[in-house]
Amino acid sequence: MTTQTLHVIGGGLVGSLLSIFLARRGFQVELHEARSDMRREDIDAGRSINLVITSRGLKALEQVGLRRQALDIAVPVKGRMLHDIEGQTTFVPYGQREHEVINAISRGLLNVMLLDAAETYHNINMHFDQRCTGYDIESKTLMFNERDEVQADVVFATDGAFSAVRRAMLDQVMNFDYAQSFLDSGYKELLIPVAENSGYRIEKDALHIWPRGHYMLMALANTDGSFTCTLFFPYEGEQSFAALQSRQDVIEFFQQTFPDAVALMPTLAEDFADNPVGSLVTVKCNPWHVGGQALLLGDAAHALVPFFGQGMNCGFEDCFVLDQLMDSSDGDWARIFEQLNEQRKINADAIADMAVENYVEMRDTTADPVFQLKKQVGFELERRYPDRFIPRYSMVMFHPEISYAEARRRSEIQAGILDRLCRGITEPEQTDWAEAERLLAEYLN
Numbered sequence: 001m002t003t004q005t006l007h008v009i010g011g012g013l014v015g016s017l018l019s020i021f022l023a024r025r026g027f028q029v030e031l032h033e034a035r036s037d038m039r040r041e042d043i044d045a046g047r048s049i050n051l052v053i054t055s056r057g058l059k060a061l062e063q064v065g066l067r068r069q070a071l072d073i074a075v076p077v078k079g080r081m082l083h084d085i086e087g088q089t090t091f092v093p094y095g096q097r098e099h100e101v102i103n104a105i106s107r108g109l110l111n112v113m114l115l116d117a118a119e120t121y122h123n124i125n126m127h128f129d130q131r132c133t134g135y136d137i138e139s140k141t142l143m144f145n146e147r148d149e150v151q152a153d154v155v156f157a158t159d160g161a162f163s164a165v166r167r168a169m170l171d172q173v174m175n176f177d178y179a180q181s182f183l184d185s186g187y188k189e190l191l192i193p194v195a196e197n198s199g200y201r202i203e204k205d206a207l208h209i210w211p212r213g214h215y216m217l218m219a220l221a222n223t224d225g226s227f228t229c230t231l232f233f234p235y236e237g238e239q240s241f242a243a244l245q246s247r248q249d250v251i252e253f254f255q256q257t258f259p260d261a262v263a264l265m266p267t268l269a270e271d272f273a274d275n276p277v278g279s280l281v282t283v284k285c286n287p288w289h290v291g292g293q294a295l296l297l298g299d300a301a302h303a304l305v306p307f308f309g310q311g312m313n314c315g316f317e318d319c320f321v322l323d324q325l326m327d328s329s330d331g332d333w334a335r336i337f338e339q340l341n342e343q344r345k346i347n348a349d350a351i352a353d354m355a356v357e358n359y360v361e362m363r364d365t366t367a368d369p370v371f372q373l374k375k376q377v378g379f380e381l382e383r384r385y386p387d388r389f390i391p392r393y394s395m396v397m398f399h400p401e402i403s404y405a406e407a408r409r410r411s412e413i414q415a416g417i418l419d420r421l422c423r424g425i426t427e428p429e430q431t432d433w434a435e436a437e438r439l440l441a442e443y444l445n
């Protein structure tokens, strides 16, 4: 098996990590990436666009010896800082233990780190400027840049949410299920620059959120002292991207809606005009593989909306699980791919649904006192019954041993318990703990 050549399509976050996992087992890996080598290009944009890496992603990096290196270029984030319309702030911690933090990391720097690490393997060949433009399943032929054909017995497609390999599967595989759904909001990235004294302008160890009902602004720290802000905003309507046409519209809207943020954003109007509006898509498909010859992984298999910060983490966890399946198999790709599909699809669906639910939580309920009360009661339940009650956010972010599907199942039961315990009270101290114990024993054994 190890003399085989494997083709990985897409050298983004998941494809570069996957190549390392495969190369460690001795396979010859041909990694094809549509873009030029980002390490030779100006990666300024990459530096300021960040994402969150949590325990599932870190576990996969640990397996290939890259966890420490990733954490060295990350900023730990302990909770949400909610900003109300008057500029008053409330801090809501993510977890209640020292290590329960999430980590903000630059997408560009992480990708560069993974490509650099991949380059140290003599059995990985990287091909840049190679856009996959077709895949003929019957003849096992990949097409690049609409002209170059490559014979490929085994293909791993990590070419992102709009995967070319998945498109080929949709055209050529009988009964291939495919669904994509877009939110009616898009996003735009903006910037809070480094302070004049080269420090951070607001607390760096919090994810800042300005929740405003059907839209919100978020800010996450970069290691250089700046913050990447993301405005999640409807495309159309009274308050929407379509409604903000002029520089003055933008400034006025931000001054009225995010007054404390606007003071920190000297290049707001320029950034707003220059930066594109991105779409927020969920992609679900099935099967993820064609026998033992092609497998979709990462966003190509399951694109998520970003409100749980789990798209990449889920893709990294896919690589970890694939690696484990390779351990326990005799090199039969069809069997490995089938097992992976069976194990991961239900989990990817669960986190996809939780990510959409979290959008609603972040934009409207985080500012709600009942939400804060339930958070506090949830933490207290976890303190009292740590092996039975773990808040949903903590299960997803800090407990990789609990699958996404199990986290979803338990969290639905827990939500019902919290509803009952918090009915008619305003302070966590008023909780009926005897009733709590009874409910936990009955429903969360």
Ligand SMILES: Cc1cc2nc3c(=O)[nH]c(=O)nc-3n(C[C@H](O)[C@H](O)[C@H](O)COP(=O)(O)OP(=O)(O)OC[C@H]3O[C@@H](n4cnc5c(N)ncnc54)[C@H](O)[C@@H]3O)c2cc1C
Binding pocket: 009, 010, 011, 012, 013, 014, 015, 032, 033, 034, 035, 050, 051, 052, 053, 130, 131, 132, 133, 158, 159, 160, 161, 162, 163, 164, 187, 230, 278, 297, 298, 299, 300, 304, 306, 308, 309, 310, 311, 312, 313, 314, 315
């Ligand atoms: C606003 C936003 C915030 C996010 N925040 C988080 C977060 O905090 N935490 C988190 O875990 N996830 C987050 N995500 C999700 C995360 O970005 C993705 O899940 C992750 O990038 C998926 O990695 P991937 O390698 O599968 O796909 P991608 O990162 O999209 O990489 C695909 C690669 O394939 C290449 N490619 C594409 N088409 C072809 C082709 N035809 N041929 C060859 N190469 C091709 C691309 O150039 C790219 O390099 C966020 C997403 C968004 C939009």
